[in-house]
Amino acid sequence: MSTFKAIRIDKDDAGYRAGLTDFDENDLMDGDVTVAVTHSTVNYKDGLALSGRSPVVRRFPMIPGIDFAGRVESSTHKDFKPGDQVVLNGWGLGETHLGGYAQKARVKGDWLVPLPAGMTAAQAMAIGTAGYTAMLCVMALDKFGVRPAQGPVVVTGAAGGVGSVAIALLADAGWHVIASTGRREEEDYLKALGAREIVDRAELSAPGRPLGKERWIAGVDSVGSHTLANLLSQTRYGGAIAACGLAQGMDLPASVAPFILRGVSLLGVDSVMRPAPDRREAWSRLAKELDREKLAAMTKTIALADVPSAAGEILSGRTRGRLVVEIPQG
Numbered sequence: 001m002s003t004f005k006a007i008r009i010d011k012d013d014a015g016y017r018a019g020l021t022d023f024d025e026n027d028l029m030d031g032d033v034t035v036a037v038t039h040s041t042v043n044y045k046d047g048l049a050l051s052g053r054s055p056v057v058r059r060f061p062m063i064p065g066i067d068f069a070g071r072v073e074s075s076t077h078k079d080f081k082p083g084d085q086v087v088l089n090g091w092g093l094g095e096t097h098l099g100g101y102a103q104k105a106r107v108k109g110d111w112l113v114p115l116p117a118g119m120t121a122a123q124a125m126a127i128g129t130a131g132y133t134a135m136l137c138v139m140a141l142d143k144f145g146v147r148p149a150q151g152p153v154v155v156t157g158a159a160g161g162v163g164s165v166a167i168a169l170l171a172d173a174g175w176h177v178i179a180s181t182g183r184r185e186e187e188d189y190l191k192a193l194g195a196r197e198i199v200d201r202a203e204l205s206a207p208g209r210p211l212g213k214e215r216w217i218a219g220v221d222s223v224g225s226h227t228l229a230n231l232l233s234q235t236r237y238g239g240a241i242a243a244c245g246l247a248q249g250m251d252l253p254a255s256v257a258p259f260i261l262r263g264v265s266l267l268g269v270d271s272v273m274r275p276a277p278d279r280r281e282a283w284s285r286l287a288k289e290l291d292r293e294k295l296a297a298m299t300k301t302i303a304l305a306d307v308p309s310a311a312g313e314i315l316s317g318r319t320r321g322r323l324v325v326e327i328p329q330g
Ligand code: NDP
Pocket: 042, 043, 044, 045, 129, 130, 133, 156, 157, 158, 159, 160, 161, 162, 163, 180, 181, 182, 183, 201, 205, 222, 223, 227, 244, 245, 246, 247, 248, 269, 270, 271, 272, 314, 315, 316, 317, 318, 319, 321
């Protein structure tokens, strides 16, 4: 029997539990590419999966981890050959398909993106699904047509993964970034990423009025609930908010007033089922536009064995920026 190290989630009479184990290679799921995983990451959704707090995992046993970077070991897919460096985000990884917290993964080649030239696997996972989603939000705002000259952009969940990458990208693209955070002590960190103003998230997280003072032309929201409703109600005429997350809640207790009186738009952003051309564009833009020094400043690296405890940290909002998981080799 050939085994590899992996985090495994089980759910049975003994309860819901996650831990480091030896996983039998014969139990890998179908796929046309086998990858030696070198890095993964901890995203908010991984926290939900590891804790069992939301029904993210749809199959047991499961190897969680919604993303990975690694090297192709074997492939029958036309686009990939042994030795190629690859990245995978979403497509049900860690939810319905065995995921990234493992030395080995077998997946559909159609799900893979080549590691962008000039980027290491560790950097790709420092970006991870959170950073790739931040770029999808930036792309949504670009495509909509809002520009820095029209006014400020607001970023919520600022000290988290999506928020940190979004701030770095938007600030370097010339935006005046207003960062909303519950952690005032992270002001210096957020300003170093490029935020020009800091707003206490308590200002935005309580029920608000249908229309408020117009404060920003655009926004990236990873928080949802009242925060998203307040972002919309304070968006300037003709602006847009890209919404990707639910850290405060999945509800949207909003009014139609911003849509029908100010022509505001709500742009939904999904990363999981995103078609390949958008993924390639997002990764190619990340390679060019994300400042590597800022990326390093927002990244902490942890060991595979530390993943279960990191779940509690990210769910309680104590993680700053991004967590990379180094997968032991050999
Ligand atoms: P993080 O935990 O790193 O960031 C979330 C941040 O939200 C926290 O750091 C905190 O920022 C803020 N926050 C946490 N709890 C609350 C709360 N109760 N009320 C208001 N703000 C809160 O997570 P990620 O960056 O990995 O993910 C962010 C969100 O985006 C998640 O909901 C995730 O599921 C979603 N997401 C969605 C994707 C998609 O495909 N649509 C893909 C990737 C992520 P601060 O301390 O600065 O206030």
